[in-house]
Amino acid sequence: MREQRMAVSVLALLTLAACGTDPGSGAGSGDSGDGSGTVRNEASVTGVHWTVSSLTVGGRTTPAPAAAHVSIDSAGKATGNLGCNRFTADVSVEGDHVTVGPGTTTEMGCEKDVQQFEKALGAAFSGKLKAAVAGSGDERTLTLTTAQGDSIALTSEPPAPLTGTAWKVTGLTSAGLAASLPAGTEDKAHLTFGKDGSVEGSLGCNSFHAKAAVAGSTITFGPLSSTRKMCPGPRMKLERALMGVLEGRTTYTIAHRSLALTAQSGEGLHASAPAAGS
Structure with missing residues (x-):
């Protein structure tokens, strides 16, 4: 609106x-x-x-x-x-x-x-x-x-913790500019970081898991393993974009219940955590 x-x-x-x-x-x-x-x-x-x-x-x-x-x-x-x-x-x-x-x-x-x-x-x-x-x-x-x-x-209300939080992907960024998710893919992609140095979730179509080493304000992702389903075009477009973010060394910031993740390529994502108590 x-x-x-x-x-x-x-x-x-x-x-x-x-x-x-x-x-x-x-x-x-x-x-x-x-x-x-x-x-x-x-x-x-x-x-x-x-x-x-x-x-x-x-x-x-x-x-x-x-x-x-x-x-x-x-x-x-x-x-x-x-x-x-x-x-x-x-x-x-x-x-x-x-x-x-x-x-x-x-x-x-x-x-x-x-x-x-x-x-x-x-x-x-x-x-x-x-x-x-x-x-x-x-x-x-x-x-x-x-x-x-x-x-x-x-x-x-304290900031949401990085680990153990179900982060819902709400947007993409490129060179610092924000962009909306492809039409019809809202609520499709999410990720959760584990205390054991792992990350898992959905790329919008396929589920995935990988290693995710957190050090200070950086997260270094290992190779992603995922399922191999084919989905409608917008969901595959989102999946490709997220795979470009969740690789190698990235930086992250948390502002209350918002997570921003940026890869060295300049590509990034925004995600949000559920409200406390929900």
């Missing part, structure tokens, strides 16, 4: 309906705003992928859609997803307060209940918010509370 970017503040765009949330069965982890762990400095909330757990407006708590999340960087920018649409916003962190200023958002049509949630979340995630962090390490909760007493409950 075509997206349009609109340079407006998150508050101005989304204050249409902070109501419309359904009564919840109770607040989840970190949804009280009393702050058992007060934010001491920017490092408490920045550089973390925060999954939105729930939103409490007017005493009513609504579980968040799986896509809703927020990340705040040290440069004063928040990015994330309101439930359907992506957003960016200017942010400042001072002591135990987070102040959310103007930003941008996409404007996609979403399911009615998701639209209601993200309008309410956008209205809550604006202005000066009291922040409270509880827990430590990869198991932290963040509660953002508005001056009106509404609150956003968030949970930290």
